[in-house]
Amino acid sequence: MRCHRLTTFWILSSIVMTPLLGSVPAQEIPSKKRCVAVISIDGLPAWAWDDPKLPMPTLRRLTREGVLAKGMTVSNPSVTWPNHTTLVTGVRPAKHGVLFNGFLVRQGERAPAKLESGHDKSELVQATTVYDLAHEAGFTTAQVNWVAIQNAGTITWAFPEVPSPSGLVEREMIAEGDITASDLNDFSKGTTAWRDHYFTEAAAHIIRKHKPNLLLLHLVNTDAMNHRYGPKSWASQSAYAYADACVRRVLDALEAAGLKGQSTLLLVSDHGFKTVTQMIRPNAILRGQGILKVEAGKVVCDAYVIPEGGTAMVYVTNPAERQRLVVRLKEIFAKAEGVERVLEQNDFAALGMPDSQQNKQMGDLVLVAKEGYAFSGDHEGLPLAKVEAGAYQGHHGYPSTDPDMNATFLAWGYGIRSSAELGRIENVDVAPTIAALLDLKMGAVEGRVLRQILLLGPKDSN
Numbered sequence: 001m002r003c004h005r006l007t008t009f010w011i012l013s014s015i016v017m018t019p020l021l022g023s024v025p026a027q028e029i030p031s032k033k034r035c036v037a038v039i040s041i042d043g044l045p046a047w048a049w050d051d052p053k054l055p056m057p058t059l060r061r062l063t064r065e066g067v068l069a070k071g072m073t074v075s076n077p078s079v080t081w082p083n084h085t086t087l088v089t090g091v092r093p094a095k096h097g098v099l100f101n102g103f104l105v106r107q108g109e110r111a112p113a114k115l116e117s118g119h120d121k122s123e124l125v126q127a128t129t130v131y132d133l134a135h136e137a138g139f140t141t142a143q144v145n146w147v148a149i150q151n152a153g154t155i156t157w158a159f160p161e162v163p164s165p166s167g168l169v170e171r172e173m174i175a176e177g178d179i180t181a182s183d184l185n186d187f188s189k190g191t192t193a194w195r196d197h198y199f200t201e202a203a204a205h206i207i208r209k210h211k212p213n214l215l216l217l218h219l220v221n222t223d224a225m226n227h228r229y230g231p232k233s234w235a236s237q238s239a240y241a242y243a244d245a246c247v248r249r250v251l252d253a254l255e256a257a258g259l260k261g262q263s264t265l266l267l268v269s270d271h272g273f274k275t276v277t278q279m280i281r282p283n284a285i286l287r288g289q290g291i292l293k294v295e296a297g298k299v300v301c302d303a304y305v306i307p308e309g310g311t312a313m314v315y316v317t318n319p320a321e322r323q324r325l326v327v328r329l330k331e332i333f334a335k336a337e338g339v340e341r342v343l344e345q346n347d348f349a350a351l352g353m354p355d356s357q358q359n360k361q362m363g364d365l366v367l368v369a370k371e372g373y374a375f376s377g378d379h380e381g382l383p384l385a386k387v388e389a390g391a392y393q394g395h396h397g398y399p400s401t402d403p404d405m406n407a408t409f410l411a412w413g414y415g416i417r418s419s420a421e422l423g424r425i426e427n428v429d430v431a432p433t434i435a436a437l438l439d440l441k442m443g444a445v446e447g448r449v450l451r452q453i454l455l456l457g458p459k460d461s462n
Contacts, residue, residue, distance in 0.1 A: 045272030066412030090431035090445030092352030159202035204253035230393035307375035309397025313363030338373035
């Protein structure tokens with residue numbers, strides 16, 4: 001069965017299989033016949049392209065035939081869900097509202113805040129997305145493992161992060177022998193490489209069978225390997241090679257579907273990566289100060305910290321003492337080893353983040369880690385812990401001004417000006433550019449259409 005193709009074959013095929021699709025359109029294609037495929041390789045940093053031995057032959061070829069930005073500035077916080085949401089809305093988290101890889105729930109006075117998954121897009125995203133706009137204009141849309149998108153209502157075909165044997169695309173794939181019901185029932189138990197295989201197969205299936213105008217595909221194995229073993233490790237390099245094979249599989253599907261010459265590929269990432277050697281445990285610091293306690297196995301606290309890698313959100317959970325606690329917490333964390341800065345409410349706007357009055361999920365303070373440090377949510381143990389080899393050595397979440405957080409943007413195919421100069425861009429530019437490739441216009445965005453890389457004539461003033 002196709003679902004059991006060997007990874008080795010995929011990697012070899014990226015070198016020896018049929019030629020890639022052309023990158024210069026002979027004539028303008030009607031927008032309803034175009035396909036824009038957006039592939040996010042989670043955690044692929046801009047600096048990775050400086051390595052001449054980067055094992056990504058397909059993507060190397062696409063950079064020669066298309067356009068590679070010198071870097072793409074991400075949004076704060078530089079984590080997956082907020083930045084994937086920026087990529088499709090063209091606005092920063094202060095406007096679209098997604099601040100975590102999930103939905104933050106305040107559990108009441110003197111109780112720790114917690115993150116929940118499984119919330120619908122309508123609860124998470126407070127801005128119009130490019131797939132909303134495309135759907136309303138009569139285009140067909142598809143998503144595979146995109147985030148903050150559950151029950152969006154404007155996605156025509158979906159293979160979600162946690163697929164089900166009862167899903168439409170899943171049933172079609174079962175019928176064609178591309179996956180089994182047993183695989184779907186145990187999907188979350190599979191390795192990230194195994195899941196990326198099926199995410200890619202789902203994208204290929206949707207392309208062949210349904211020919212969507214807009215496809216969003218999110219690959220996750222690179223992020224997992226960078227986290228566990230650190231960027232620039234052998235595991236990280238192998239993950240890049242595997243992602244390259246997945247991209248090649250999508251290109252093959254576009255050609256097999258007869259979409260050659262009318263497809264555009266935008267390859268993006270959501271953040272870069274840094275290697276760390278020390279983990280800061282701010283909740284353990286609070287416990288040492290008596291601000292957080294464990295009573296009968298339950299956390300009782302006047303403040304609590306949610307980590308996001310290189311930054312962390314601090315929440316006052318005792319509103320009667322808010323003013324005093326904010327001052328005390330700032331003093332405590334400013335003195336903590338590994339903490340570079342403590343940001344207050346009046347600092348948030350400059351980061352593109354809301355204050356806690358605009359968005360109840362926002363913290364009262366934001367902690368920023370020094371080079372070589374990241375934050376953990378543990379309240380047990382010492383305030384600082386050494387990171388052992390193979391135990392979560394890579395992190396993101398640092399301020400977007402950190403060059404290590406710069407992400408990837410590569411454009412190739414129909415409507416793209418081959419070898420155009422493209423320096424640094426911002427990820428708010430991606431959504432309006434997707435819209436322009438479909439002859440649509442996004443209003444109220446913070447980004448711009450990347451006109452310098454487009455062969456298509458101007459349709460708006462962005």
